[in-house]
Every structure is written in C-alpha cells, then in structure tokens.
Amino acid sequence: xxxxxxxxxxxxxxxxxxxxxxxxxxxxxxxxxxxxxxxxxxxxxxxxxxxxxxxxxxxxxxxxxxxxxxxxxxxxxxxxxxxxxxxxxxxxxxxxxxxxxxxxxxxxxxxxxxxxxxxxxxxxxxxxxxxxxxxxxxxxxxxxxxxxxxxxxxxxxxxxxxxxxxxxxxxxxxxxxxxxxxxxxxxxxxxxxxxxxxxxxxxxxxxxxxxxxxxxxxxxxxxxxxxxxxxxxxxxxxxxxxxxxxxxxxxxxxxxxxx
Amino acid sequence: xxxxxxxxxxxxxxxxxxxxxxxxxxxxxxxxxxxxxxxxxxxxxxxxxxxxxxxxxxxxxxxxxxxxxxxxxxxxxxxxxxxxxxxxxxxxxxxxxxxxxxxxxxxxxxxxxxxxxxxxxxxxxxxxxxxxxxxxxxxxxxxxxxxxxxxxxxxxxxxxxxxxxxxxxxxxxxxxxxxxxxxxxxxxxxxxxxxxxxxxxxxxxxxxxxxxxxxxxxxxxxxxxxxxxxxxxxxxxxxxxxxxxxxxxxxxxxxxxxxxxxxxxxxxxxxxxxxxxxxxxxxxxxxxxxxxxxxxxxxxxxxxxxxxxxxxxxxxxxxxxxxxxxxxxxxxxxxxxxxxxxxxxxxxxxxxxxxxxxxxxxxxxxxxxxxxxxxxxxxxxxxxxxxxxxxxxxxxxxxxxxxxxxxxxxxxxxxxxxxxxxxxxxxxxxxxxxxxxxxxxxxxxxxxxxxxxxxxxxxxxxxxxxxxxxxxxxxxxxxxxxxxxxxxxxxxxxxxxxxxxxxxxxxxxxxxxxxxxxxxxxxxxxxxxxxxxxxxxxxxxxxxxxxxxxxxxxxxxxxxxxxxxxxxxxxxxxxxxxxxxx
Numbered sequence: 001x002x003x004x005x006x007x008x009x010x011x012x013x014x015x016x017x018x019x020x021x022x023x024x025x026x027x028x029x030x031x032x033x034x035x036x037x038x039x040x041x042x043x044x045x046x047x048x049x050x051x052x053x054x055x056x057x058x059x060x061x062x063x064x065x066x067x068x069x070x071x072x073x074x075x076x077x078x079x080x081x082x083x084x085x086x087x088x089x090x091x092x093x094x095x096x097x098x099x100x101x102x103x104x105x106x107x108x109x110x111x112x113x114x115x116x117x118x119x120x121x122x123x124x125x126x127x128x129x130x131x132x133x134x135x136x137x138x139x140x141x142x143x144x145x146x147x148x149x150x151x152x153x154x155x156x157x158x159x160x161x162x163x164x165x166x167x168x169x170x171x172x173x174x175x176x177x178x179x180x181x182x183x184x185x186x187x188x189x190x191x192x193x194x195x196x197x198x199x200x201x202x203x204x205x206x207x208x209x210x211x212x213x214x215x216x217x218x219x220x221x222x223x224x225x226x227x228x229x230x231x232x233x234x235x236x237x238x239x240x241x242x243x244x245x246x247x248x249x250x251x252x253x254x255x256x257x258x259x
Numbered sequence: 260x261x262x263x264x265x266x267x268x269x270x271x272x273x274x275x276x277x278x279x280x281x282x283x284x285x286x287x288x289x290x291x292x293x294x295x296x297x298x299x300x301x302x303x304x305x306x307x308x309x310x311x312x313x314x315x316x317x318x319x320x321x322x323x324x325x326x327x328x329x330x331x332x333x334x335x336x337x338x339x340x341x342x343x344x345x346x347x348x349x350x351x352x353x354x355x356x357x358x359x360x361x362x363x364x365x366x367x368x369x370x371x372x373x374x375x376x377x378x379x380x381x382x383x384x385x386x387x388x389x390x391x392x393x394x395x396x397x398x399x400x401x402x403x404x405x406x407x408x409x410x411x412x413x414x415x416x417x418x419x420x421x422x423x424x425x426x427x428x429x430x431x432x433x434x435x436x437x438x439x440x441x442x443x444x445x446x447x448x449x450x451x452x453x454x455x456x457x458x459x460x461x462x463x464x465x466x467x468x469x470x471x472x473x474x475x476x477x478x479x480x481x482x483x484x485x486x487x488x489x490x491x492x493x494x495x496x497x498x499x500x501x502x503x504x505x506x507x508x509x510x511x512x513x514x515x516x517x518x519x520x521x522x523x524x525x526x527x528x529x530x531x532x533x534x535x536x537x538x539x540x541x542x543x544x545x546x547x548x549x550x551x552x553x554x555x556x557x558x559x560x561x562x563x564x565x566x567x568x569x570x571x572x573x574x575x576x577x578x579x580x581x582x583x584x585x586x587x588x589x590x591x592x593x594x595x596x597x598x599x600x601x602x603x604x605x606x607x608x609x610x611x612x613x614x615x616x617x618x619x620x621x622x623x624x625x626x627x628x629x630x631x632x633x634x635x636x637x638x639x640x641x642x643x644x645x646x647x648x649x650x651x652x653x654x655x656x657x658x659x660x661x662x663x664x665x666x667x668x669x670x671x672x673x674x675x676x677x678x679x680x681x682x683x684x685x686x687x688x689x690x691x692x693x694x695x696x697x698x699x700x701x702x703x704x705x706x707x708x709x710x711x712x713x714x715x716x717x718x719x720x721x722x723x724x725x726x727x728x729x730x731x732x733x734x735x736x737x738x739x740x741x742x743x744x745x746x747x748x749x750x751x752x753x754x755x756x757x758x759x760x761x762x763x764x765x766x767x768x769x770x771x772x773x774x775x776x777x778x779x780x781x782x783x784x785x786x787x788x789x790x791x792x793x794x795x796x797x798x799x800x801x802x803x804x805x806x807x808x809x810x811x812x813x814x815x816x817x818x819x820x821x822x823x824x825x826x827x828x829x830x831x832x833x834x835x836x837x838x839x840x841x
Contacts (some may be wrong), residue, residue: 010737111717121293122578123537131537135796137774142721145775149341149715177775255802 007219016060022186024259027174040070042190046153054153054188055079057144058107060095061220062210063191064157069208072103078155081147083250084109085139086116087128087223091212099207110143113193128225132240136248139223144250151176153186158251159199160192162220163236164251165246175254184257196235222248277798279651290575295420296648298327299485303332303477304470306457307420313461317332319397320349322608331421331486332458334400337393341715352716354417355407356450359427359495360388360442360667364658365406366410367665371655373406384640384671386709386761387424387492389417389478393716404462412438415458418489422451422565423770426494429624429666429674430619430634432487436521440495443557447493447512450558451565452488454479481562488572489580491565492531495524498628500751503669504762504788506530506545510564512557515610523553523608528564528594532759535578536773544583545791547591549598550606551563567594618750619668620709621700623683631678632664633686636700639710639725642832653693671709703748704736705729709762713755713772718754723801728753731770731804738805742812749825750784764791767826768808771811776801782811783829792826793834 022030034042046054056071056078071078077222082096098105112119119138128135148154159226160167162203173187191199203210217229220236230238236246260275285536299305305330312321319552326336334356338347353372362370370390374382378393395403407414411559417424427444433435455477460466478484494503505511511527530546552560568582571589586594595746599605621634637650644651658665664676678686687697700706711717732751739745752766757779763769765788769781779800784792811829819828 120575122535122538124535127537134537134773138722141774146340249774253777255776255800 002124009181021119021241024173024174024257027172027186027206027257028236028259031172037171039066039067039190039194040074042188043067043071043076043078043155046155046188046190047071047074050153050186052077052079053151053154054064054186055081055147056100056155056157057081057083057147058157059083059222060092060099060211061157062199062214063159065099065208065210066194066199066202067155067157067191068099068103069206070201079108080105081108081110083140083144084111085223086111087139087225089211089213089221089224089227095211096208102209110147112139112143114138114142125258126244132226132243132245133249134221141249141253145177145253147186149183151185153188155190156251157191159194159196159235160191161195163234166251169243174257176257177254185254227257292574293577293580294575295327296485296488298324298670299420302328302559303479303484304455304457304474305486306455306461306470309457309460310466313397314400316398320347321397330457331416331419331453332404332462333417333720334404335418335797337716337718339394339715340718349397350393350716351397351400353395353414354385354405355390355392355398356413356415356417356424356448356669357389358425359444360429360669361441361445362390362412362667363410364662364665366401366412367658368655369406369410370412371651371658373403374651376749377403378405380651381641381643383712384642384667384673385424386640386669386671386711388426388429388667388669389424389568390667391712393712401462401465405465408463413458414452414462418490420489421453421482421531422448422487422561424448424490425451425537426492426508426669427501428495428497428500429668430502430624431628431632431674431676432499432620432624434497434499434516435519435627436516437522438515440497443512443554444495447557447561451481451491451493451561452781453482480763483569485574487565487569488567488574489577491568491582493561493710496614499787500648500788501614501787503618504617504765505614506789507532507543507759507762507765509568510561511546512552513612515551521554523551523607524557525549525612526552526560526564526606528598529583529591531581531763532764533581533585534757534759534764536757536779538578541578542578543759543791544587545765546583547586547594547744548609548612549591549595551609552606556602559602560606561569562596563598566601567597571597599660612789616786617670618787619670619672619674621672621706622697623687626676630676631680631683633675633678633683633697634668635673635675635690635695635697636706637672638701638705639728641725642673647691647694652694653690654697656693657689660689661686702732702736703746704732704739704751707748707750708732708752709766710753711755711760717755721759721770722755722775722778724753724755724761724772727801731801734805738809739812742809742816744812744816746823750786753778762788765789766792767824767829770804773798780807782826783834784826785830786826788831790826792829795829795833 144255158169169189169192171192175185177183211221219230219238222239226240228238228241305328307325309325321336335352337352338349372812374392377395377399378392383391385391423447425444435495472589492508494505494508495512496503496505497514507530512524515523526549527546528549532543534541534543571585573579593696619634622634623631623633626632642651661682665672710724710728713720751759752763753770754761754763757771763771765784767784769792771779780796780799781792782795815828
C-alpha cells in the first residue's frame with residue numbers, strides 16, 4: 001500500500017519559503033487541503049517536506065501504533081520517540097520492546113534531566129498527587145521541549161474524538177515556543193479523524209502489538225500513579241481520575257501561531 | 260527532620276564533626292546523607308578524576324561524580340538544550356571569583372580575549388559581582404582556567420559547597436569608606452577559601468595529581484573533610500544603599516559609620532533566596548540581625564557563622580541545607596549563642612539598620628576624590644557585540660587605552676573608575692563610536708531589572724529568562740504607558756527556575772519560571788530590598804502578562820499615595836496584614 005502522492009500539490013505551488021519552517025498562512029491553507037487526505041498521504045507529505053526532521057512522538061496508545069505502522073509500511077523512516085517518565089507501567093515498557101522487535105528499529109526514550117529520585121529531593125515526596133502539573137512538567141514537558149527545539153515537525157497520535165479538549169485540533173497546526181529566539185514547530189495530527197473503533201479494527205486486523213493493559217480495563221494509558229481503569233464514552237477516562245486535570249500539558253505548553 | 264540531636268549537644272569550635280549521625284541509637288533511623296556528602300568525604304581534596312579526564316582527548320565530558328567536584332573549581336558541565344537532536348553537546352560554564360566585583364584592567368582584557376577565543380564571545384556579569392563564561396568545550400577548558408589564573412584571578416570556590424564570591428558595594432561615589440570595606444571584603448574572602456592544593460595542580464601546573472597518604476586524609480582547616488552542606492554567601496553593605504541585597508545572604512556585614520569613620524558592622528545572618536516548587540520545606544528567607552562587631556572582628560565572625568552552618572546544616576537534603584533553615588528552625592537566640600560560643604565573646608547590641616534603596620548609578624559620576632567614574636548599564640549583565648551596540652569591543656578598547664579601575668555590580672552592570680577630566684571626554688567618544696551611549700543608557704524599567712541566564716545553557720531552568728526579558732520589558736513598558744504610568748520605576752526580576760539567582764523574591768515584580776512559557780508572579784518587594792514579596796498568581800502564561808497586570812497597574816495608579824511605589828502599594832493593598840512570606 002503506497003500513498004498516492006499525486007494528490008499533493010507540488011511544493012512550489014504553496015511552499016516558496018526559505019528555511020525549515022512554514023508560515024502560519026501556509027499551515028492554514030495546508031490544513032484545508034489535508035481535510036480530504038488520508039493519513040498515509042499526510043505522512044508522505046511530511047516525509048517529502050521534512051524527512052527525518054519530522055519525528056513521531058508516541059505514548060503507545062493504539063492510534064500511535066497504527067500511525068507507526070502506516071509510516072513503516074510506506075518506507076517513511078521517521079524517528080520515533082516516547083517520553084519515559086520513570087513512572088511507566090511494565091506493560092508499556094514491554095510494549096516498547098515488542099514494537100522495536102516487530103519493526104526492527106529503535107524508539108528513543110526521552111527522559112527528564114531530573115531523575116525520579118532527584119525530583120523527590122527537589123519537590124518533596126509524591127509530587128504527582130500534590131501537584132500533578134508540576135510533575136508532568138518535570139517528567140514530560142521539559143524533555144519534550146528540549147527535543148522539539150531541534151525538530152521541524154512533530155507527528156502526534158492525537159484524535160479529535162478522544163476528548164472535548166481535543167475535538168478542535170487541526171490536521172496540521174503551527175506552534176510557537178514562547179521563547180526567544182522564537183521558533184515555530186509544525187505539529188501534524190494525521191490520525192485526528194480516526195474513531196476509536198476504526199483504530200482498533202486496524203490494530204487488531206493487522207495483528208499489531210498493543211498495550212496488554214487494554215485487555216484489563218484500561219483506556220488511555222499514562223503513568224502508574226495517575227492512570228486508572230475506566231469505562232464510558234471518554235477515550236481519555238482514567239487519566240488523573242478524580243481531578244479536573246485532563247491534559248498532561250505536552251499539547252498545551254506552546255502557543256498556537258495563527259495568521 | 261534532619262538528625263541534629265547529637266550535634267546540638269556539642270559546640271564545636273574547630274574542624275568538622277565526624278559522623279555524629281551514627282552515634283544515636285535510641286532515635287529513629289536517621290535519614291541517609293546525600294550523595295554529595297559521600298563524594299566529599301571520599302575526596303577531601305576535591306580532585307575526583309578531573310585531571311585524568313582532562314588529559315583524555317577521546318572523551319567530551321566528565322563523570323557524574325566529577326560533575327560535583329568541578330563545581331568547587333568554578334565549573335559547571337552543561338549542554339546546549341536547544342541542540343539535543345544528535346545527543347548532548349557538552350559545554351562548560353566557568354565562573355570567576357572576583358571579591359567585591361573588583362578586577363584589574365589586565366585581567367579584564369584577558370577575560371575578554373578568553374571569551375572570544377574559547378567561549379561564546381560574551382562575558383556575563385553575575386548577580387554576585389563575578390564573571391561567567393559560557394559555551395567552553397572540554398578541549399578549551401584547561402587553557403581557559405589557566406588563562407584566568409594567569410591574571411591572578413581564580414575560579415576556585417566560585418561554585419560548590421563553600422563560601423562563594425563575597426560581595427561589597429562597588430560604587431566609589433557613595434563614600435570614601437568604599438575602599439576600606441573592599442579591603443575587608445577581600446580579607447574575608449581570602450580567609451574563607453578552601454585550602455586544597457588540587458585546584459592549583461590541575462589547572463595551573465597542569466600535572467596529574469599524585470596522592471600520598473597525607474592527601475587521602477586531608478582535612479581542610481576551616482571546612483573539615485566534607486566542606487559545607489551547601490553554598491554560603493557573604494555580603495558587605497554601606498547603608499543607606501542596599502545595592503548588594505544584603506538580606507538575601509547567609510551572612511551580611513552592614514557598615515556602622517560615625518562621622519566618616521567606620522566603627523563596626525551590624526551582623527546579619529540566615530538569608531537566602533532558593534526554594535523548590537511544590538516543596539513547603541523550602542522557602543526564601545530574609546536575614547536576621549544578629550549583633551554588632553568591630554571591624555577587626557569580621558574574619559573571626561565570618562568563620563564562626565560559617566562553621567555553625569558546617570556543623571548544623573542539614574546534610575541529608577540539599578534542598579534544605581542552607582544556613583537559613585538552621586536559623587529558621589532553631590531560632591536567632593540559639594544561633595547567636597552558637598556564634599558567641601565559638602568566638603569566646605558576646606556580640607555587641609545591634610545598631611538599627613536604615614536602607615533607602617538598592618540599584619546602581621549610571622553615567623559619569625564624581626568620586627569622593629574628585630576623579631570620575633562611569634556607570635555603564637549592561638543588559639542582563641551580558642557584555643557582547645550586537646550590530647549597533649558593540650559594547651564588548653568598546654570596553655576592550657577603553658580598558659586597554661585608559662587602564663581604569665573596574666568593578667562589577669550586583670545588578671550586573673560595570674563601573675569604570677578613576678578617570679580624569681580629559682579621559683572622561685575621550686571615553687565618551689569611543690563608546691559613542693561603538694553605539695554605546697553614556698547618557699540615557701536605558702529606560703528606567705530596564706535599569707531596575709535583572710534576569711538569570713536560564714535556557715539554553717542552565718540545566719536547572721524550567722522556563723526562559725534572559726532571552727525573553729527584553730521583550731517582556733518592552734511589553735510591560737507599553738502597558739505602563741497605556742495605563743498612564745510611563746517612566747514609573749518598578750523593579751522587575753526574572754528567573755527560569757525557583758532557585759533565585761536574580762533574587763526575584765525581593766523584587767517589586769518577580770517572575771519565576773515554573774514550566775516552559777509559564778511563570779509564578781510575585782508582587783510586593785520594595786525599593787531597598789528589605790522585604791520579601793508574595794506569590795500573587797501561579798502558572799501565568801508569558802502571553803498573559805498584560806492581561807494579568809493591567810488591572811493591578813490601573814488600580815495602583817488611581818489608588819496610590821503620593822510617591823508610593825508599586826511594590827509598597829501591593830504590600831499595602833494586596834497583602835495587607837501579611838508579613839511577606841513568599
């Protein structure tokens with residue numbers, strides 16, 4: 001199955017910008033184009049535009065695995081990374097190894113400069129319970145920030161159906177580091193339109209590895225301290241259950257760069 | 260709680276306590292000492308394997324253990340956090356120790372050359388009157404430190420669990436006492452230097468250390484075998500100017516002057532800025548007044564206060580290890596007794612302190628001896644060449660041609676001293692050629708601001724600081740104009756993490772990084788840095804600063820008393836009845 005690249009306008013039609021990043025106007029235009037494209041076509045575009053300057057970030061939810069599968073099948077050799085917070089389930093770590101064997105590649109684990117032990121020394125015990133935002137910042141946002149500073153395009157497994165907070169995401173978005181020197185990063189959400197059922201049909205139908213915890217009542221899977229078994233309509237149920245927190249912050253710490 | 264029970268019973272006057280922690284058997288299991296304590300005990304010369312690694316061209320970094328020892332040598336191993344794509348690129352930050360911010364012209368010129376040849380082409384004035392150099396690669400580290408030592412300056416004990424750079428008022432126009440107090444500052448600085456010979460051997464002689472039996476049992480005569488539990492900071496001040504932010508130091512000496520004679524010092528102890536988000540055991544604290552000492556007693560008092568920290572500081576938790584926690588938990592009276600027991604005499608009754616302002620003076624000013632000095636504003640302390648503002652080149656030329664005295668200030672500016680009338684005009688001209696004005700150097704808001712380095716070099720930073728501060732100040736200036744407060748001086752300090760290098764907890768507005776693009780906003784410090792501010796809003800997005808501050812500025816404008824500063828108004832109206840516990 002090879003993506004049909006003929007549907008993508010040649011780069012010179014829309015992308016006459018020098019440098020590695022895209023303008024907000026271009027990204028808005030592309031988002032309109034991408035609405036009618038398949039996941040593979042979007043991945044193909046990213047591969048042509050950015051090559052290995054684009055990378056897939058995944059926490060091994062099933063949509064992420066599906067996307068890795070589509071990329072590998074089509075020969076899009078994007079680097080793949082995950083955020084290893086030090087609090088991942090053994091099943092999640094095992095899944096990472098299974099995927100590495102399955103596709104015969106390496107998945108980079110991003111870890112915080114501040115170890116779990118050091119965090120306890122700095123911020124006191126059980127920070128996740130007292131200040132989950134700060135815990136997520138230390139364990140996820142900071143290592144991700146340092147990674148994204150040096151990438152051109154971040155490919156995510158976000159889906160619109162996952163939660164109200166994600167319903168409005170674009171297929172392609174531009175974010176700006178709230179920093180100087182200013183830097184923009186393209187965020188590509190090529191599986192944004194997939195429903196939960198479609199994802200599982202694909203993963204099961206293609207016999208892809210998936211997180212064993214899904215067999216024991218877990219929906220979305222994050223860190224051991226802050227993930228519970230859950231049911232219901234919300235695909236992100238069970239994350240920070242019992243608190244108002246719904247996002248770890250990796251998708252909200254940068255400002256959208258709009259035209 | 261740290262295990263202090265056994266230590267409390269002992270008043271030590273010399274050397275170090277040897278593991279009292281094992282002595283008590285009836286109390287619950289004591290908390291283990293930190294990893295750093297084990298490292299220091301195993302390598303009391305602080306040599307680690309630095310020399311071996313330095314000599315090995317095949318490695319680009321030092322070990323995790325050596326990382327800790329390097330700090331005592333004034334070196335931080337870092338990496339450029341904007342460039343981690345291909346793994347970490349190790350770079351080094353080197354901090355020069357310059358008591359009272361004083362340096363010779365030849366030393367300045369050497370620093371300027373070293374920064375150009377081996378660093379990132381900038382010199383950064385620190386908030387403790389030292390110089391920092393960033394972006395040095397391992398290969399250049401040896402020549403760099405040797406180069407600094409060739410100027411008779413040092414980087415020894417610029418970082419690490421020892422006394423840090425001693426601060427003193429740098430501005431000669433204040434009073435003729437400045438030179439005398441600078442002498443006392445140097446004396447205290449020298450008296451508190453660690454005595455390890457490893458530094459000199461590694462960096463100056465460049466020889467591999469051969470440790471003999473005696474070395475392995477080396478005990479520093481002041482610091483003992485395991486040095487301090489954490490850093491220790493000393494500052495001198497000449498009231499009513501509090502340019503050194505004396506209350507933020509572990510130990511302060513505030514001059515007591517009668518007529519034009521120095522009669523002694525009011526001693527302060529137990530200040531410190533650093534804290535950790537989410538950790539109630541940690542907090543910024545203002546120093547307490549302890550007593551009065553005569554000028555000739557400063558060294559023995561400094562030793563006594565330092566050894567109380569050495570003996571009673573918490574060695575089980577580096578976040579809770581500064582002297583301020585000892586005094587906060589055991590009390591000022593207990594602390595004074597400890598100090599007096601070590602001195603063998605009572606401290607005199609303290610003379611009340613009167614401070615009216617902090618900060619620097621700018622432009623040409625007449626010294627007490629009739630010569631001139633120039634106060635030059637350096638944005639965020641970063642001496643560099645920008646296309647239309649070639650400060651680094653300008654300073655190098657002026658220093659080479661006029662050989663002025665040089666002092667770095669606690670607000671990260673530079674003073675050129677002892678200039679004649681003729682020199683004054685020529686220097687103004689040279690600076691102008693390089694785009695550096697002498698009059699109207701910067702806006703009031705910029706002159707009253709400090710930011711720490713943060714990203715991309717500092718490994719502790721959670722958010723940006725120095726790189727975004729100019730833009731943040733532009734925006735706040737615009738906002739102040741919009742609400743009718745143009746040219747209002749407000750002291751604004753920003754840090755990328757809560758450790759407090761820019762002393763944000765005494766600013767009128769303190770912005771403390773909590774996550775990328777998010778800051779804790781503190782309000783309510785004062786003009787003289789004698790009061791802690793208060794946490795006002797948490798996790799404010801950088802983009803929302805205007806939205807958050809506009810209503811407060813508007814209220815302040817209509818509600819303030821005549822001449823009332825923003826920080827004082829905040830204290831009065833927003834935090835009425837609270838003592839300033841940040």
